[in-house]
Amino acid sequence: MKNRTNVRWLTQLSLLVAILLVMNYTPLLGYVQFGPISASLLTVPVAIGAMTMGPLAGAILGGVFGATSFIQMVEGKSQMGTQLFSVNPFGAFVVSFVARVLMGLCAALIFNALRKAMPKKEKLCCVIGAICTPVLNTVFFMGFLVLFFYNCDYVQNVAQTLDATNVFMFIVYLVGVQAVIEWLICGVVASAVTVPVRKYLKLN
Template sequence: MKTATRNPINSELSHSRTSFMVKLALMVAIIFVMAFSPLGYLRTPGLTITFLTVPVAVGAIILGPTAGAICGAAFGITSAIMALTGGSAFSAALLQINPFGLMFTCLVPRILEGWLSGLIFQLVRKFSKNGAYFAASLACPLLNTLFFMSSLVLFFYHTEYIQNIASGLGAANPLIFVILFVGLQGAIEAVACTILGSAVSRALSAAFRQ
């Protein structure tokens, strides 16, 4: 009677897939926990600063572009939930104006930020591994701001709601509006994500021996 023998290659691949899924599920869970707790946002009278780009960047660096896109999608879903439940007054107002535009703005920029951060890490790592952590962690919040504000301007700039905000800021055109609306916020997010994202991803890479 022949006994079945396990193929070591298939076994290793199966273990690798399982490990990937577990790590990805953990990153997504962290994003949801942060989003709906004080850990995800620093709210001040004038600014709402998000730290959710940190786990997106870490996921993209540790697990690759596809995982980065999934982590970005999780970030976007939490934003959409906040809009639908009234957790964000700004998003809730945009939802009433253009539901499709808001869903696009919540989801697509975050998916792209995660995916591109992973690609940037892989590209820069060919020349400098330490530099790759820094570059990807910096790129994630900058891409988030760039894509989110581009989508916001595309769908909502000419609406009365955004025009009232632009008028209050003294913004005469979309570029000035973007700078005045998220300039300081974007800078703080970029610094925070670069420091935390690169440190955490470097530590996890060492722990996972990547």
């Protein structure tokens, strides 16, 4: 029984990793571009994995997401990412990779806490968990971005272009539209998939 469970877990994880990679290398599926940054839809499979498979899967899927993002920085496929990598490669790694690992891990932990607090409200827990994933992505990404890069010339130029006079306004102006899109899409799609999957796997 334990071996069967492990095989099923690995199979589910492999499927979600494959979906992540397909979305990443199919721009119309994985990203919606808004100026210097893009709204990522890769939070959807991360949210599904975090809520159906637990913290380890959430961290791994977040790591896959982060690895593809960092590779795009290195390859020069992301306008902002390329600039950040040229300024501070380590900071760019934290912003792109570490932030996404924490996103997947924390999304799963939050969902588990919600399930314990509201054991009879499965659908609501899935909706909240699905929305939390892109919200955490935004929080960790922008938090590390400000921590490592806010004072660099490129980010200051972006802030001036956006007419952002402080850190808070910079964050709001930079991620406002794309963040809302990420939250809505992930909240709808991830919860719609997670509820029947958890029911099928008898996790509720």
